[in-house]
Amino acid sequence: xxxxxxxxxxxxxxxxxxxxxxxxxxxxxxxxxxxxxxxxxxxxxxxxxxxxxxxxxxxxxxxxxxxxxxxxxxxxxxxxxxxxxxxxxxxxxxxxxxxxxxxxxxxxxxxxxxxxxxxxxxxxxxxxxxxxxxxxxxxxxxxxxxxxxxxxxxxxxxxxxxxxxxxxxxxxxxx
Numbered sequence: 609x610x611x612x613x614x615x616x617x618x619x620x621x622x623x624x625x626x627x628x629x630x631x632x633x634x635x636x637x638x639x640x641x642x643x644x645x646x647x648x649x650x651x652x653x654x655x656x657x658x659x660x661x662x663x664x665x666x667x668x669x670x671x672x673x674x675x676x677x678x679x680x681x682x683x684x685x686x687x688x689x690x691x692x693x694x695x696x697x698x699x700x701x702x703x704x705x706x707x708x709x710x711x712x713x714x715x716x717x718x719x720x721x722x723x724x725x726x727x728x729x730x731x732x733x734x735x736x737x738x739x740x741x742x743x744x745x746x747x748x749x750x751x752x753x754x755x756x757x758x759x760x761x762x763x764x765x766x767x768x769x770x771x772x773x774x775x776x777x778x779x780x781x782x783x
Contacts, residue, residue: 670748671712673720673740680708680740682733686719692733699725710735712742729780 678696696703710722713732720740724731747767750759753774760768 669744669746671715671720671742672745673710673712673722673735673742675708675710675735675740677739678703678708680735682722682724682735683719684733686716686734694724694726710740 675696679693681691681693683691694708696706696708700706700708710720710724712720712722714721718737719734720737720742721732721734724733746763748761750761751757751772752759753772756771756774758770758772759766
């Protein structure tokens, strides 16, 4: 099974995640109002045994939001009082040396809907644009579960490759 996900992650964040997942170590989208949807995740129907020449499918660039501090308030929807605070120390391996970065799903006036680095897999929330800096990126990842591999691309150029582990029933692999 191949999952192609366009993730924009500064290489420092990506490296921390890979080190933590390495085998060497023991959504629904709301209807758009005036929002602009941002392409982010693409699942491709690729054969289980791709040919060596096959290239993963990808969209255009994505947006990432980097928190301006080590904590950020994430809201259930724009302009609502319900929120949770996500702390870098709760979701990153080396929080003091790694920025808290989110892949942007939707952009709307003063708010960003982002994918969250918490369970359940695929969870999203809303952050205020004043609390983050936003950047475009052309980095994306290709995860092939059957080959236990993860590849990082910058546009069409593969810049990193590593072996990965696959989750178990009680701790599933994120989709």
